[in-house]
Amino acid sequence: MNQSEKKNFSVMRETLEFMRDRFSPDDERYVLFTTFNFAPQFFETNVLPLLVGDTLDETGASQETRYALNDELSRIHCLVACDRSTAPEAKGDLRYGLLPVGLLRGRFHSKLILMAGTLKETGAPGIWLSAGSGNISLSGWALNREVVSATPVTRQHADELLPLLDWLIEQAERQLQTAAFDVKEEGQGRRVLRHLVEFIENDAALAAHFPGIPTLHVALPTTGRGALLDSLTQGREWRRATVVSPYWSDVRGLVKRLGVAECRFVPSLSHAGYRFPMSAGTDAERTAWSFAKFGDERYTHAKALLLEDSAGAVVLCVGSANFTTAALGEPGGQGLSNIEAMLRHELADVPKAWRKLRTLDESDLAEPSAEEEEEGAPPLPPFDASVFHDWLAGTFGGHITIDAGADLADPELEVAGRTVRFAAKPGLRQELAPFKFRCTVPVRSFRVSWREADGTVHSYRGLVLQVNAEDEQLQYHPRPQLDQVIDFLRGLNPALSEEELRKRGARGRGEPGGDGEDEGVEPSFDFFGLFQATWKLHEHYSKAIKDGILRDPFDRLATHSLTTLHRAIALQPAFTAEELIGRYVQLAEVRELLASFARSGVHPPPGCLCNVEAVEEEIAALTDRIRMLLAKSPSFLSAFGSAGKCQAEAFLGWFNEEMKKEVSAHTE
Numbered sequence: 263m264n265q266s267e268k269k270n271f272s273v274m275r276e277t278l279e280f281m282r283d284r285f286s287p288d289d290e291r292y293v294l295f296t297t298f299n300f301a302p303q304f305f306e307t308n309v310l311p312l313l314v315g316d317t318l319d320e321t322g323a324s325q326e327t328r329y330a331l332n333d334e335l336s337r338i339h340c341l342v343a344c345d346r347s348t349a350p351e352a353k354g355d356l357r358y359g360l361l362p363v364g365l366l367r368g369r370f371h372s373k374l375i376l377m378a379g380t381l382k383e384t385g386a387p388g389i390w391l392s393a394g395s396g397n398i399s400l401s402g403w404a405l406n407r408e409v410v411s412a413t414p415v416t417r418q419h420a421d422e423l424l425p426l427l428d429w430l431i432e433q434a435e436r437q438l439q440t441a442a443f444d445v446k447e448e449g450q451g452r453r454v455l456r457h458l459v460e461f462i463e464n465d466a467a468l469a470a471h472f473p474g475i476p477t478l479h480v481a482l483p484t485t486g487r488g489a490l491l492d493s494l495t496q497g498r499e500w501r502r503a504t505v506v507s508p509y510w511s512d513v514r515g516l517v518k519r520l521g522v523a524e525c526r527f528v529p530s531l532s533h534a535g536y537r538f539p540m541s542a543g544t545d546a547e548r549t550a551w552s553f554a555k556f557g558d559e560r561y562t563h564a565k566a567l568l569l570e571d572s573a574g575a576v577v578l579c580v581g582s583a584n585f586t587t588a589a590l591g592e593p594g595g596q597g598l599s600n601i602e603a604m605l606r607h608e609l610a611d612v613p614k615a616w617r618k619l620r621t622l623d624e625s626d627l628a629e630p631s632a633e634e635e636e637e638g639a640p641p642l643p644p645f646d647a648s649v650f651h652d653w654l655a656g657t658f659g660g661h662i663t664i665d666a667g668a669d670l671a672d673p674e675l676e677v678a679g680r681t682v683r684f685a686a687k688p689g690l691r692q693e694l695a696p697f698k699f700r701c702t703v704p705v706r707s708f709r710v711s712w713r714e715a716d717g718t719v720h721s722y723r724g725l726v727l728q729v730n731a732e733d734e735q736l737q738y739h740p741r742p743q744l745d746q747v748i749d750f751l752r753g754l755n756p757a758l759s760e761e762e763l764r765k766r767g768a769r770g771r772g773e774p775g776g777d778g779e780d781e782g783v784e785p786s787f788d789f790f791g792l793f794q795a796t797w798k799l800h801e802h803y804s805k806a807i808k809d810g811i812l813r814d815p816f817d818r819l820a821t822h823s824l825t826t827l828h829r830a831i832a833l834q835p836a837f838t839a840e841e842l843i844g845r846y847v848q849l850a851e852v853r854e855l856l857a858s859f860a861r862s863g864v865h866p867p868p869g870c871l872c873n874v875e876a877v878e879e880e881i882a883a884l885t886d887r888i889r890m891l892l893a894k895s896p897s898f899l900s901a902f903g904s905a906g907k908c909q910a911e912a913f914l915g916w917f918n919e920e921m922k923k924e925v926s927a928h929t930e
Contacts, residue, residue: 352706359449535628
């Protein structure tokens with residue numbers, strides 16, 4: 263068990279590394295992280311590399327590291343579930359799932375890691391679990407004092423986990439508006455959850471109970487489960503309790519429920535003092551109360567409950583639950599009811615760290631302010647809203663349901679530049695009518711705005727679920743820069759081996775630059791370079807076809823493939839007139855190459871985004887945009903009379919041929 267007596271920077275990291283090392287590194291794994299707050303950049307640069315086996319020195323945000331990480335994540339299937347009310351940031355271009363979930367009256371507050379796969383020592387299936395207090399953020403993994411505990415999963419843990427996993431699956435299906443499993447969401451979160459369920463339901467994957475193994479206690483907002491505090495105390499009579507918590511509510515009621523003669527509180531240090539609600543009890547009720555602190559002034563975010571009885575029995579409970587009614591009280595009540603998770607240890611003695619606690623004088627206590635009562639989280643949104651982008655259909659969809667009893671007006675949802683107004687009818691599920699929108703990169707967020715009865719305008723940001731997308735569309739593969747790809751193609755040497763070409767391509771991708779998004783000037787297009795590059799590309803593959811050499815012009819990882827050229831074109835900006843015409847010329851060349859390869863009997867594989875239909879659709883959409891620009895050109899209108907579709911296509915076709923003639927004249 264990792265506890266806060268260790269150096270703080272290592273507590274969460276060492277637990278993850280310990281769990282990871284229980285499993286074979288060569289087999290598939292399924293991993294679930296649950297958290298309240300979520301910082302994706304921290305997760306992607308610090309946690310995911312550790313998960314796949316990198317050391318702390320090897321982690322980093324370089325492009326090469328991220329590409330290697332994505333390759334590892336193709337067999338280490340990972341899902342993060344976080345609370346939607348914290349307005350989590352969008353994930354980056356790494357291969358994992360992100361599922362923001364919410365409650366009508368409460369927070370998704372558990373901090374679990376659940377990992378399943380093939381155990382390294384036995385070669386048998388197995389599952390490990392950790393429960394702690396740290397969110398997936400820099401504070402939770404590096405700055406705060408946190409507590410976490412890990413254990414192999416037994417039948418008792420499985421019985422507590424199954425309702426939580428079922429609830430998460432239900433949330434994912436509701437957001438996707440489907441239970442169909444052939445709908446593929448980014449990270450395939452439901453697949454991860456269902457595989458974890460399969461492991462948990464497999465008795466062969468569960469560890470046998472042994473003395474000292476902790477029990478798991480999960481609070482879910484469902485009736486009939488009882489209060490989490492009662493589950494932790496087990497209905498036994500306890501003499502003394504020590505509570506570590508950064509947040510407090512109804513302290514008097516919870517202490518009464520504990521039924522202890524003595525209660526010691528270990529609050530967190532804030533700028534005003536140690537944060538504790540002094541107004542929670544009367545002098546008579548506080549005669550058995552005392553206060554303690556740790557030896558240093560680091561912020562304590564740990565949540566723990568230490569129970570001692572008259573016979574010397576000791577129980578330590580660690581996890582996510584603050585000493586609040588939302589965390590420990592009755593689920594399904596009138597107030598907030600959180601989803602929490604705690605591991606309960608029966609120990610032989612009080613742990614060393616707890617014996618080192620120092621007495622805290624009441625004069626150092628400070629009444630917490632209202633905004634400190636719920637971990638600084640924004641108010642719960644008075645509605646449930648989800649939006650998804652179906653890449654296969656090219657449409658956005660979703661829904662919004664205003665909570666029963668909510669009093670708001672003028673709800674609007676904005677996504678992909680479109681604003682949709684909804685009726686302010688509580689309890690009514692309203693669908694977002696699917697609308698077409700072509701994306702070259704993922705639209706990651708949507709916004710809902712509304713007005714309260716007093717006229718105050720509020721705004722909520724949610725995350726867009728990506729559905730039925732290919733890896734290229736989600737940016738999982740290297741992002742080629744068009745000028746670099748063209749330069750590489752112009753230097754193609756058909757005599758070089760395929761292996762040498764791949765090495766050259768890898769070296770090219772490692773050069774400074776990368777996305778092209780840091781260039782502050784408008785791009786200028788070298789059509790000579792483009793046509794020479796496509797000629798070289800055609801020569802390279804045509805010679806291989808004639809010689810019977812197996813070369814795939816649609817290899818998505820090759821720097822010299824048609825697929826890579828097409829993707830590089832799609833990733834460049836196309837807003838100005840120069841950029842739009844440049845892209846037209848580029849796509850027209852791709853179309854001609856596709857036709858040429860087709861005549862040789864070489865076609866793109868199923869699922870390849872570089873195909874005739876997709877390119878024709880891109881060119882058609884591009885032509886419409888250019889036509890609107892041509893309609894504003896007096897010289898064009900004087901020559902053609904109008905800027906209709908036929909005139910625009912004729913002009914662009916002529917322009918494309920003239921560019922080719924110009925190149926031919928300079929190459930003869």
